Amino acid sequence: MNGRRAGAISLRILQQFRHDRRTLMLLFVAPIILLGLFYFLTGGGSSLPAVDVVNLDRGPLGAVLAADLGQSTEISVTRTTPSRAAGDLSADTVAAYVVLPPDLSARALSGDVIAPTIHLEGTQPALTQPVLLALDQSVTRASRSLAATEGVRVPVLEPSLDYLHGGPGLDTLDYFGGAFIGLIVFLLVFVVTIIAFLRERSQGTLERLMASPLRRADIVVGYIGGFMVVAAVQAAEVVVFTLYALHVHNQGDVALIVLLTLLMTLVAVNLGIFLSMFATTEFQAVQFIPLAIVPQVLLSGIVFPVATEPGWLQVVSRLLPLTYGVDGLRDVMLKGNGLTSGPLLVDIAVVVAFAVALIGAATATLRRSAS
Amino acid sequence: MTTQPVAVSVDGLTKAFGSIRALDGVSLTVGAGEIYGLLGPNGAGKTTLIRSLVGLVTADAGTVTVLGRRLPDRAVLADVGYMPQAPALYADLTVEENVRFFASVHDLDRHAGAQSAVDALEFVDLSSRRHSVVATLSGGMRQRVSLACALVHRPRLLLLDEPTVGVDPQLRAELWQRFTTMSGEGTTIIVSSHVMDEAERCGRLGLVRFGRMLAEGTSAELRRLAGVERLEDAFLVLSESSS
Ligand SMILES: Nc1ncnc2c1ncn2[C@@H]1O[C@H](COP(=O)(O)OP(=O)(O)O)[C@@H](O)[C@H]1O
Ligand SMILES: [Mg+2]
Numbered sequence: 029m030n031g032r033r034a035g036a037i038s039l040r041i042l043q044q045f046r047h048d049r050r051t052l053m054l055l056f057v058a059p060i061i062l063l064g065l066f067y068f069l070t071g072g073g074s075s076l077p078a079v080d081v082v083n084l085d086r087g088p089l090g091a092v093l094a095a096d097l098g099q100s101t102e103i104s105v106t107r108t109t110p111s112r113a114a115g116d117l118s119a120d121t122v123a124a125y126v127v128l129p130p131d132l133s134a135r136a137l138s139g140d141v142i143a144p145t146i147h148l149e150g151t152q153p154a155l156t157q158p159v160l161l162a163l164d165q166s167v168t169r170a171s172r173s174l175a176a177t178e179g180v181r182v183p184v185l186e187p188s189l190d191y192l193h194g195g196p197g198l199d200t201l202d203y204f205g206g207a208f209i210g211l212i213v214f215l216l217v218f219v220v221t222i223i224a225f226l227r228e229r230s231q232g233t234l235e236r237l238m239a240s241p242l243r244r245a246d247i248v249v250g251y252i253g254g255f256m257v258v259a260a261v262q263a264a265e266v267v268v269f270t271l272y273a274l275h276v277h278n279q280g281d282v283a284l285i286v287l288l289t290l291l292m293t294l295v296a297v298n299l300g301i302f303l304s305m306f307a308t309t310e311f312q313a314v315q316f317i318p319l320a321i322v323p324q325v326l327l328s329g330i331v332f333p334v335a336t337e338p339g340w341l342q343v344v345s346r347l348l349p350l351t352y353g354v355d356g357l358r359d360v361m362l363k364g365n366g367l368t369s370g371p372l373l374v375d376i377a378v379v380v381a382f383a384v385a386l387i388g389a390a391t392a393t394l395r396r397s398a399s
Numbered sequence: 400m401t402t403q404p405v406a407v408s409v410d411g412l413t414k415a416f417g418s419i420r421a422l423d424g425v426s427l428t429v430g431a432g433e434i435y436g437l438l439g440p441n442g443a444g445k446t447t448l449i450r451s452l453v454g455l456v457t458a459d460a461g462t463v464t465v466l467g468r469r470l471p472d473r474a475v476l477a478d479v480g481y482m483p484q485a486p487a488l489y490a491d492l493t494v495e496e497n498v499r500f501f502a503s504v505h506d507l508d509r510h511a512g513a514q515s516a517v518d519a520l521e522f523v524d525l526s527s528r529r530h531s532v533v534a535t536l537s538g539g540m541r542q543r544v545s546l547a548c549a550l551v552h553r554p555r556l557l558l559l560d561e562p563t564v565g566v567d568p569q570l571r572a573e574l575w576q577r578f579t580t581m582s583g584e585g586t587t588i589i590v591s592s593h594v595m596d597e598a599e600r601c602g603r604l605g606l607v608r609f610g611r612m613l614a615e616g617t618s619a620e621l622r623r624l625a626g627v628e629r630l631e632d633a634f635l636v637l638s639e640s641s642s
Pocket of ligand 1: 416419420421439440441442443444445446447448
């Protein structure tokens with residue numbers, strides 16, 4: 029090893045960083061953004077899952093318990109009637125509702141196990157845990173506070189779980205399978221397009237195309253056409269593998285899964301063309317993965333439910349196409365929703381809108397790139 | 400010359416990149432079937448001028464008319480062939496795939512494109528390498544593929560930006576012979592170069608420096624104007640007197 033020669037390489041690398049401020053920024057700014065996101069997503073300032081509580085107890089424990097649940101630091105509780113609660117759950121405005129049965133106090137007094145029913149939405153496992161935890165804590169506190177006056181001892185809590193969708197038969201893979209189909213396809217197609225388009229720019233062939241009778245829309249549509257052929261095969265492969273080799277639970281129409289996957293590809297192709305405008309080298313293009321993709325993955329509700337994000341992050345999540353793709357795939361695969369379902373139609377419509385907007389943005393981008 | 404229809408006319412073209420004046424009021428008229436040479440040192444503005452003839456550069460001032468159409472005009476580009484200074488090709492495609500791609504981009508159908516590709520590769524003497532992937536070719540060969548891509552659709556106007564860089568002398572002479580033949584058949588050719596012996600083969604020359612047109616004329620006219628024997632010296636004399 030020769031110190032001076034090696035030193036020349038180190039110096040050159042530092043010089044290159046000096047000329048490429050963007051990369052430098054990325055190295056110092058991206059960690060703060062990503063760690064900050066993690067902080068907010070894993071608790072710091074996040075919203076609590078919304079839970080309805082229905083108290084049917086004829087004794088004193090139910091009221092005390094419901095009041096205590098209202099103070100919970102795990103969930104955000106609204107007290108309501110059984111029919112309202114069921115409506116909220118199917119409209120997806122609450123993560124769960126808890127029914128405190130009429131014999132709650134009676135059983136607690138006689139030292140029996142108590143069995144409130146927890147009705148879970150069921151497609152978001154991350155939302156189940158806080159509800160169980162909150163109930164457990166409140167039962168202990170509520171019965172302790174009644175120990176002196178009513179003689180209640182801390183009862184054994186055996187909640188019965190009722191799932192609106194999915195159920196105890198589903199495992200982690202079932203919950204994440206659908207979301208991952210969307211994510212994997214989106215990510216791969218995005219990376220391939222942004223690199224392909226950047227190469228078109230850097231090798232000068234884009235300029236040649238601009239000097240031909242081709243219109244900008246021809247180029248964008250041509251790219252879409254080429255990539256969609258490959259993407260269609262990829263979508264079929266991914267869906268077949270997920271459903272028939274991995275046996276991921278699917279409640280819905282396979283054609284809808286393929287449709288959503290293809291729509292995500294369409295978004296990814298045009299996002300790639302659009303963002304390639306903002307990169308001058310392949311190196312910079314690859315930087316869009318931590319910057320444009322990782323936050324989307326964190327914020328799209330794949331792992332951290334959108335509903336428990338802090339309010340302002342929920343706004344950001346609602347601006348990301350992947351959020352709707354993931355939600356749509358879960359609607360189909362876990363809830364078995366079809367084209368008659370409003371929420372699914374909304375998801376599809378939003379993804380289509382993103383695709384159309386990005387096709388426009390990609391075409392406009394080409395206009396700017398020819399000086 | 401004046402009776403010839405005009406293929407290209409440029410009037411008062413000006414383009415600045417920041418503080419650099421790449422074109423500074425260039426005017427020029429090229430008749431149909433002419434071979435017009437743009438001669439000038441590096442940075443003179445030749446590439447910028449050629450790029451503005453295909454609408455790749457939006458000028459700050461001045462007008463460009465190509466084959467009777469005032470630019471910007473996308474449709475007229477079907478009749479124009481542009482060979483950029485650096486061979487812009489798909490390195491992962493074969494020679495033939497590249498040439499056929501540019502044929503289709505210029506509106507040739509599959510059959511016509513295939514036939515034209517054969518002819519174009521014949522023209523640049525690369526028929527034997529048509530199945531080679533471009534990435535595996537030498538620099539001079541890539542330059543020739545790039546030329547084939549520019550003329551595959553038999554354009555009425557051919558713009559060549561330093562087309563023979565890296566091409567060996569024998570093939571260079573052959574290429575120039577073919578350019579002359581094409582011009583005889585009515586194709587207008589505008590070619591940039593900083594090589595003087597190529598300049599001798601052009602019908603008319605424009606000497607460009609600092610984005611300005613210093614002088615125009617045949618090689619003989621320019622030499623007479625400067626009062627020297629060799630074109631190279633004429634160039635030096637004329638750029639001295641202008642600055
Ligand atoms: N896209 C561009 N951005 C900035 N400067 C440019 C650009 N294109 C050309 N120039 C500058 O314009 C001048 C003329 O360049 P060019 O037309 O390429 O000259 P030539 O082809 O005669 O060598 C040079 O100084 C060059 O640096
Ligand atoms: Mg040049």
